[in-house]
Amino acid sequence: MKLGVCYYPEHWPESEWETQAAQMVDMGIAYVRIGEFAWSRLEPQRDRFSWEWLDRAIAVLAAHQLQVVLGTPTATPPKWLLDESPDIVAVGADGRRRGFGSRRHYCFSSRTYRAETARIVTAMAQRYGGNPAIVAWQTDNEFGCHNTTVSYSDEALRAFRLWLEEKYGNVETLNRAWGNVFWSMEYSSFEAVEAPSGTVTESNPSHRLDYRRFASDQVASYNRLQADIIRRYHPDVDIVHNFMGYSTGFDHHKVGRDLDIASWDSYPLGFLEQGRFAAAEKLAFMRQGHPDFAGFHHDLYRGCCNGRWWVMEQQPGPVNWAPNNPAPLPGMVRTWTWEAFAHGAEVVSYFRWRQAPFAQEQMHAGLHLPNGEPDVAAFEAAQVATEIAALDTGADRRSSVALVYSYEAEWIVEIQPQGEALSCYHWTYACYTALRELGLDVDIVSPQASLQEYRMVVVPCLPHADDRFVAELAGLTVPILLGMRTGSKTESFQIPGQLPPGALQTLIPLRIARVESLRPDHAEILTLDGADYRAHYWLEWVETALPALMSTAAGRGVWFKHTTATHPGIHYLATWPEAALLRKVMQAIAVEAGLAVEEVPPGVRLRRRGEVQFAFNYNAHPVTLASREYVLGEALIPAGGVAAWKGR
Amino acid sequence: MKLGVCYYPEHWPESEWETQAAQMVDMGIAYVRIGEFAWSRLEPQRDRFSWEWLDRAIAVLAAHQLQVVLGTPTATPPKWLLDESPDIVAVGADGRRRGFGSRRHYCFSSRTYRAETARIVTAMAQRYGGNPAIVAWQTDNEFGCHNTTVSYSDEALRAFRLWLEEKYGNVETLNRAWGNVFWSMEYSSFEAVEAPSGTVTESNPSHRLDYRRFASDQVASYNRLQADIIRRYHPDVDIVHNFMGYSTGFDHHKVGRDLDIASWDSYPLGFLEQGRFAAAEKLAFMRQGHPDFAGFHHDLYRGCCNGRWWVMEQQPGPVNWAPNNPAPLPGMVRTWTWEAFAHGAEVVSYFRWRQAPFAQEQMHAGLHLPNGEPDVAAFEAAQVATEIAALDTGADRRSSVALVYSYEAEWIVEIQPQGEALSCYHWTYACYTALRELGLDVDIVSPQASLQEYRMVVVPCLPHADDRFVAELAGLTVPILLGMRTGSKTESFQIPGQLPPGALQTLIPLRIARVESLRPDHAEILTLDGADYRAHYWLEWVETALPALMSTAAGRGVWFKHTTATHPGIHYLATWPEAALLRKVMQAIAVEAGLAVEEVPPGVRLRRRGEVQFAFNYNAHPVTLASREYVLGEALIPAGGVAAWKGR
Amino acid sequence: MKLGVCYYPEHWPESEWETQAAQMVDMGIAYVRIGEFAWSRLEPQRDRFSWEWLDRAIAVLAAHQLQVVLGTPTATPPKWLLDESPDIVAVGADGRRRGFGSRRHYCFSSRTYRAETARIVTAMAQRYGGNPAIVAWQTDNEFGCHNTTVSYSDEALRAFRLWLEEKYGNVETLNRAWGNVFWSMEYSSFEAVEAPSGTVTESNPSHRLDYRRFASDQVASYNRLQADIIRRYHPDVDIVHNFMGYSTGFDHHKVGRDLDIASWDSYPLGFLEQGRFAAAEKLAFMRQGHPDFAGFHHDLYRGCCNGRWWVMEQQPGPVNWAPNNPAPLPGMVRTWTWEAFAHGAEVVSYFRWRQAPFAQEQMHAGLHLPNGEPDVAAFEAAQVATEIAALDTGADRRSSVALVYSYEAEWIVEIQPQGEALSCYHWTYACYTALRELGLDVDIVSPQASLQEYRMVVVPCLPHADDRFVAELAGLTVPILLGMRTGSKTESFQIPGQLPPGALQTLIPLRIARVESLRPDHAEILTLDGADYRAHYWLEWVETALPALMSTAAGRGVWFKHTTATHPGIHYLATWPEAALLRKVMQAIAVEAGLAVEEVPPGVRLRRRGEVQFAFNYNAHPVTLASREYVLGEALIPAGGVAAWKGR
């Protein structure tokens, strides 16, 4: 458990660097990320490199025993490069080339940009590879941010055609896989295929899914290009990338395979404002963030890179980019930091050392004010530094519940929502919330992950469940919950021949004959244990001989359970229950799994790391827990506060 | 009264065709529509035709005495044709060329595409013209769907200039007709005229109206191009096109002149979700559709082609294209089918035989599931087949009320709504609802139609009333209702010299000195027979010596009646009354016309075909009618059900 | 106090001109604006001028002693000119060239268009310069209307680069001023700078602010181009331009420096519908307009041109361009006219003489109906003409309160709202309303104006407060209110080194350490004099030793006052209080200033001109004032009416 900070020496007079480094050490900072976005300072003109300032900046940090994370500057190619090679620029779905003057304007498929990337990364790696102050390299910055994964440039189209040729071999196979006989969409060569854009009505979902897969693969190979070069020149160093919250544009699991550490940029207030939460929730949590937002991503990214993960950017105060930007409650930055450690983070790094008085992020708070005086978060960070030095939690451990989440599933539902409220991400998030409100620790895992050591497996929505995954589930002996749309599509985005849930019918004997998507203002009324609940958005017509555990008023079963000699309970849930009911369903399955569950107080979340149990109060009012010996805080947790104790 | 089905043999293994045809016959299907969308299978490369599979498919159907409706495949030109001739593609108002990969991407004005159309239709007509299994040809598919009537391509602009030259002869006449002196918009040649697009603020409404008329004429001439070729090679066959619901892009009456049968594609649930209905109505009717949606279009398209009409595509279950896609109530597909027959349909054809597991419409239900098993609608269709065989209703008859609807009127109000809530279509629909809630049967007719045999004529909104129409009204001796904006524009989209309602002042002595459009949240309070009602959206200031039958609280008259020796009552209505009040107005005029009226129960609609009176219950709850001898159903009509009896 | 009218002789048969001029005189009209928009009639082909019709039109008006305001026709370049020189056309932020067929399609930066402007204005000025009937020239029409100030054409980019070079001298200075080190946005030459458009995420706010300043300067120099030519050929004539309501695209103060008279186009109902008012307000004032809309702009434009101003276009009835277009209450046009005079207008001119039956504005009412008969406003205008002849008010006088408003401030807040509800204009408007509800007369002035003679100065929001302005405030001895964000930015759009409010800390010892923007549905509760109030949108964290006059529930001070030997009270307000509380704050400061204040009845506004006090009732119901001797109306003011008396 270490603290870090994001730092831009190039933004400040060199005369202040020494003081700033000393202040970092005083505050308890151990890691300093630098360098990303600095291309125009590292290479002001082609092949005219200015390494000296960066040499000196690293030297100053090293002299204070600060550990450096060095970012490659590829998220912001400079103007002279765009002027030389306009083909490096991405193109939007509207057909317009991205303009210069912000960031992430490049196209992942540009051959020129890949060559330029190799050139600048090689130059940096040659110069700084092996520098003992550098403990990690960050590739680029926030892949996919501002919806930049998908490009519609000529370069992207060219690469897509090659990708298709690689995948399908001949165009007749592609035509069959996509069902191009429909609406005379058949192609006679790969060169005839276009990007799925600008069509009169929706284009073929198979076409769009392959375009999303292709675009995601381009991110992965672009990241690999950088990682390979860095490893060549700096073999024993960690490579990290900083992912973002609610970022579904590319397959983070795939990118994670080429990293040593996953990290993400945690801005709980900005994402609350920007996200799909009800207005009442946005209001209730406006200065705390949604209770599950940080935790969900901690648990997600822990599953992206063999369990090693950081928070690379931690919100320290008001940001500048959400529709509204309030300040965190007093103590909230400390609580967020502790929550990350509780979920297993190695490092929590604040963004940024000092608020810049200029350019796009001048209203984004830092640990210090623009004039260099400490801001609120500086004191909270220093407090955490003291606290982590004093508290040995032991190592993080595997959770008891696996929640399966797939980026491909997200794309499938985005491409074919079928109902306006449908979203794989938000439904998975709802399942996560239900589990967390029961006090359960959760690992969010890819469908490629091993599930052997979990005591309960939840698959909220996995339209394309491949053979390996079906076999993995078949080999388990713990309760499993399959949610709506799981098994409803083949790899090619077709309905499986045996109808949904396809091959999963070998696990639970039922099939989906029809689906209804429902107006958001409509509710189906479900009854469970004598109480009435509401379900929304989606209703599958299940054909099965199994008895329903729960049905609609019209008698349509929506919750089924199948028990076999090896499986205590394989459950199928055919609708989207309201939160209270979803919690009941999860509770029943958790009990079946032998897990101890109890509802935690509203707005409170628990997380165990090693020997220590943490409690986080996301409410804007204090909450009182049982009295026991606390190693952090006390039974009365203030608004936005944290407490911790050893043992259960 | 016959049933049909839309069928795509190219989507299924040829080995299953024989079985499918046999199943059709078993189910009571008589008509099978095939071929539209199949261009890439009929001509995989230029001039390399593959007719054989279609020959065999037709032969299989013919062998089972199924009657074939053969569609031309022009709605989906294949990729090789676009690659050869990029100029066939339509261009949107945003200036972007339509992409390949869905449908309707062609431009009606492309000379190349007209030549290609002639080539493929000629080839098909040569091969299948005279084939006795083919009882009808369908031209193209759903003209104007996805807002494709208007194109802004160079080809369209070229054709528009020729159309203008044809209409105006010299550009000075055009300048005067459009009032181009305003804002220095005068042109010195037809070549100087542009499409009305991309202007800083609104372009000239006269310009826009002519562009809409032009675009509509292009659809008509494009359809005629196909119809002429088919008639040449297959002289004694019916030619049909399938129109859509809420489709106002082109003049369906004009296109109908070149057809033998009008048909339309009836998707009551999809259009409820997509349409401008109140949320409460969308909720109340979510699994039934709005009570007037199908009926309105049945009555509209019956007026498009000498009274002959079909439902070419009948919704059989959930669709895939509305914001939300619930399932019809049990029995609803049967009820919709019967309602079409009650309104006079010759054929009701379901879309589609079997749900495709691939491509864009994979979530669109069919009569069968993707795996070939019968879905819900298969049983309902079979029931209807049995019932129509048993019930002889006699031929459909003219309704007593004529409701005048003009596509040009729609364009005028779209171009110049003047108030955000104004819509000619929705106001006409409101008038239709009022009449139907009184149990009246209605013919929706063009302003070109003869009105001589109706007992009551309602003209909800006809801004441009030409001399022939004024004379037609003048020659009637039945009650007439003129609604707001009628007579308010000349042919050139100018205000008539004598002020609105222009020449209609010869029928009723009043004029409109001013109009107010009203915020949707504002209501004018009207009093009638001692009760208060609300009126919305529009208020005309009427100058007249006639006494007002109804006035606003401020004393502004909104309902006037003029009686002459020949006319029992010419009424003028100067606002948009709420439903209950509009019903009162219609009732008073119907009584004046000597029509028997009584309010039918809410959500129920009546329709007489020949000797039989039908009742349709669009409610989600049962309704009980009077007890009498029923030939279909009984006095207790279930939710979404139908009943019928002979006599009144 | 004189009446005028906008008149288009080219729209009517020449045979009617004589009659129309006589009617104008009868009605009491003294001024007639003509000529703008007439380019295609003045020069139907290049260099083929047709002056004769305009000669005759002016002669007819002159013969009736009507005073002519002659407009240059540059707002509507004709089609032949666009066809010759496509580079005169503006380009939108979407990259699309503006289409022909409406107005304002030219680019202010086009060198060709500036040359063409010089050519046509010179030709007009040569012909009509010195004509004694012409008492004023209007340049162009409604600069910036339809959001046309900013263009993204190649010509604009070229001019922007020159503008930058002029301002910064060398590109390194620009890079530093903009903080381009952030995100590698550094430029190596002015030629490398692009327009701030089409970027992936927001572009640099400094970049955008300079682009807005540049675009505004282009309007000013374009207007100056015309004014200089007119002055050369017609030296002793007034030059006027007609500004619009809620128009913030360019710096009207700067344009005003080249004019003799400011004028604006007052459409109270259209702007109520279009503007950011609550639905309840839109409903309550739908036929009157918002009580402060006309007054705010009267007081704003009075400050734009040395105190001389007109209403060039006064709404006479329903318009055609708002979402909904109701009619003014009876008498409302008279009331609006009187209100303009009460605020000091020299002339109120109605738009337009007669409603055109053709083209875009055919639904826009005039003083006469399309057929030439007088419409409602003709009678109200005639009444005002009689009334102004009988009432000598004396000259308008300086108000006691100065409200500082800056267009640059508006751009800064638009570029960086930081919270979705933030708007400099609307917050200034709220301050204006609070003052006016207290019966105070207000001058809205530029930060460049002298404030020496005011008794109270309110600065709602001035992020960039330059040295001159700070010195101006420092030299005052009256109460001053500084509102949120004032002093928060440098000229370069950076945060000042000493933190906000920058140099204003010399006036009041406090600084802003942090700002929070708040969801519109969140309220901070403030307590004043024992009552609870709500504040919204914005909350600054103020660091100061001053005691707070008002604080949030969490104890954060939001209202501070500093008193010195020379300054009775310099106030700082750190949030946006609800209307009732803002009124309390303004009242306390006004009392401090020794101003007599009392709340006027809701919906009523007062304004003094010379010796006469006017009262305007914007309610839809009558209001009764104290009984006294009225020179206009009486104590009972009808809905939408006016009353006036001499003395207090």
Ligand SMILES: [Zn+2]
């Ligand atoms: Zn970031």
Ligand SMILES: [Zn+2]
């Ligand atoms: Zn269809």
Ligand SMILES: [Zn+2]
């Ligand atoms: Zn105007």
